[in-house]
Amino acid sequence: DAKTTQPPSMDCAEGRAANLPCNHSTISGNEYVYWYRQIHSQGPQYIIHGLKNNETNEMASLIITEDRKSSTLILPHATLRDTAVYYCIVRVYPVSGSARQLTFGSGTQLTVLP
């Protein structure tokens, strides 16, 4: 799986958009970008994933550059409860019967400030 690079920490004002960057310059054509977050040592929580098109769900938006070497996770209106460590993970999309292990880096500690 391709390696990812994230800033170790970021701050964001409550109510503002939080933009979390991730570099994955060695990503290959069949690898997807996944985002998970971990709130205060709880189990990680899935946020979103995508291949090359921008994706949006009820939690966040994922913007992937055209060359797919980087991406940005956007939390449109950050709240205090979004304070967490955010992990960007790149891996091949698993098919039925195949392993689905996730390779976690150190992630970005996002602190939402009141």
Add this chain to the structure above:
Amino acid sequence: NAGVTQTPKFQVLKTGQSMTLQCAQDMNHEYMSWYRQDPGMGLRLIHYSVGAGITDQGEVPNGYNVSRSTTEDFPLRLLSAAPSQTSVYFCASSPRGATNTEAFFGQGTRLTVV
């Protein structure tokens, strides 16, 4: 819907003792895995299973055994606990098929070996 349930939540062991960390999921997920997380670090894969009766090693398998006799349960056994195994342990499961590969995590077991 319970999701992924881990027991116990906290455990203190003496060096050399053995124990089993329990993990159960009620979502009929094909894939299950165990991770450990040391302070300030991301999660590392210990063992995983792609279905009942099938297990394999992850990144840090030494000192741990697993088995998968049913779809629902995936226990992790520490054969002879060592202080280096002090960590937070997370169990995760993912569904069958290629339409949704989101991983669901339990709330963790905090293990201290003295």
